[in-house]
Amino acid sequence: xxxxxxxxxxxxxxxxxxxxxxxxxxxxxxxxxxxxxxxxxxxxxxxxxxxxxxxxxxxxxxxxxxxxxxxxxxxxxxxxxxxxxxxxxxxxxxxxxxxxxxxxxxxxxxxxxxxxxxxxxxxxxxxxxxxxxxxxxxxxxxxxxxxxxxxxxxxxxxxxxxxxxxxxxxxxxxxxxxxxxxxxxxxxxxxxxxxxxxxxxxxxxxxxxxxxxxxxxxxxxxxxxxxxxxxxxxxxxxxxxxxxxx
Amino acid sequence: xxxxxxxxxxxxxxxxxxxxxxxxxxxxxxxxxxxxxxxxxxxxxxxxxxxxxxxxxxxxxxxxxxxxxxxxxxxxxxxxxxxxxxxxxxxxxxxxxxxxxxxxxxxxxxxxxxxxxxxxxxxxxxxxxxxxxxxxxxxxxxxxxxxxxxxxxxxxxxxxxxxxxxxxxxxxxxxxxxxxxxxxxxxxxxxxxxxxxxxxxxxxxxxxxxxxxxxxxxxxxxxxxxxxxxxxxxxxxxxxxxxxxxxxxxxxxxxxxxxxxx
Numbered sequence: 240x241x242x243x244x245x246x247x248x249x250x251x252x253x254x255x256x257x258x259x260x261x262x263x264x265x266x267x268x269x270x271x272x273x274x275x276x277x278x279x280x281x282x283x284x285x286x287x288x289x290x291x292x293x294x295x296x297x298x299x300x301x302x303x304x305x306x307x308x309x310x311x312x313x314x315x316x317x318x319x320x321x322x323x324x325x326x327x328x329x330x331x332x333x334x335x336x337x338x339x340x341x342x343x344x345x346x347x348x349x350x351x352x353x354x355x356x357x358x359x360x361x362x363x364x365x366x367x368x369x370x371x372x373x374x375x376x377x378x379x380x381x382x383x384x385x386x387x388x389x390x391x392x393x394x395x396x397x398x399x400x401x402x403x404x405x406x407x408x409x410x411x412x413x414x415x416x417x418x419x420x421x422x423x424x425x426x427x428x429x430x431x432x433x434x435x436x437x438x439x440x441x442x443x444x445x446x447x448x449x450x451x452x453x454x455x456x457x458x459x460x461x462x463x464x465x466x467x468x469x470x471x472x473x474x475x476x477x478x479x480x481x482x483x484x485x
Numbered sequence: 486x487x488x489x490x491x492x493x494x495x496x497x498x499x500x501x502x503x504x505x506x507x508x509x510x511x512x513x514x515x516x517x518x519x520x521x522x523x524x525x526x527x528x529x530x531x532x533x534x535x536x537x538x539x540x541x542x543x544x545x546x547x548x549x550x551x552x553x554x555x556x557x558x559x560x561x562x563x564x565x566x567x568x569x570x571x572x573x574x575x576x577x578x579x580x581x582x583x584x585x586x587x588x589x590x591x592x593x594x595x596x597x598x599x600x601x602x603x604x605x606x607x608x609x610x611x612x613x614x615x616x617x618x619x620x621x622x623x624x625x626x627x628x629x630x631x632x633x634x635x636x637x638x639x640x641x642x643x644x645x646x647x648x649x650x651x652x653x654x655x656x657x658x659x660x661x662x663x664x665x666x667x668x669x670x671x672x673x674x675x676x677x678x679x680x681x682x683x684x685x686x687x688x689x690x691x692x693x694x695x696x697x698x699x700x701x702x703x704x705x706x707x708x709x710x711x712x713x714x715x716x717x718x719x720x721x722x723x724x725x726x727x728x729x730x731x732x733x734x735x736x737x738x739x740x741x742x743x744x745x746x747x
Contacts (some may be wrong), residue, residue, distance in 0.1 A: 293576030322549025364576035
């Protein structure tokens, strides 16, 4: 984790730098149909994160050796725009984005009815336009909406959140400063209905008790985040009922 | 340029577009020298030093500008540096693939770069901090997220808008300064279908044309960059016509996107 800083991340009233309590989320907004060409798309704004997700497919898997005769292969590509972070990022994949792409692909595969589309691939293109801590779970949360928006059959929604330890306290949804200077970071994603964990990563230092309370906080938060996912999709159909496009 | 997902434009659509052109109108109802609707949100990515989200019809691009200090090129020790990079993201179109840029996207990036560079929009001399040692580097990065033709103009207008608002810190401890700007280049891209010249082609028009030309001009009426693309040709008369169209249409765009800035 980051280096210790002189800056107080939590004040005497237990409030964080941005005024949130320990179990409060940053503002989250999800919109669907943000792109014209894609089969499905979504945009998530989560705190300062701004992420666009596009879904193409199912379509023939290419190159052919990537085909699976029993199921569709989900190929997520997590990519950060050069201007998304403070210091310009060199465009193109690096080791971090390759890893994130892999864990996101795997988490989504658990939710999609992949066995209905043998030999195909479903592309999930994720573009982080602005990064502000927690991009992987924000991407995953939005990807799940984009898949539903593309009309791809799914067993469940994937919804994620992070928690971590900051100045000895367990807090939900780390901000950028907390991510940089905190003592632990735990991104986690679950299937919404079943509560099964489809993504979990952790770095830093947490006791067993702290881990349990972090997970409890995340599980509670995923319910709230799922409401936002659901509303984003409902909104789309309300617009249609109201007589067409926005 | 890429074809649609199936790789073809149907014969019926093709002849519809051609028939419509004879009456002086295009398939979407525009006149030959009419742009699609332009919407630009400035400061779309607050973390960047300058940014813009451009919607040109259904084409969408995001421009982000990063300004960092670095070493000048040995042959221009007194000048700041600018670089332009266009990412044709695979999310933008069914047949776009991840990976290193192909020749189409390299050409687009270079045409956009040339327009900005040759017009000397950025005053690179003022971006020199210590001759030969330290200058500011302006990184212009463009994400194409939705593709419906005419990436070049969408990118150029986004860059011009983003640069007009961009700020940088010559000294990490010091104050922010606006990027020094000399003028406002605008590119206008036109294609030829049959013998008609039309500006701001959408995807279908790009597909059925066999010649494309981009003319970038500044507000003083000077031509700053040109690029012809594709296998077809233009007569000298048509070249005159495209320059006139570029000036007329370009002035309209400049007025529309920068009216309040200048």
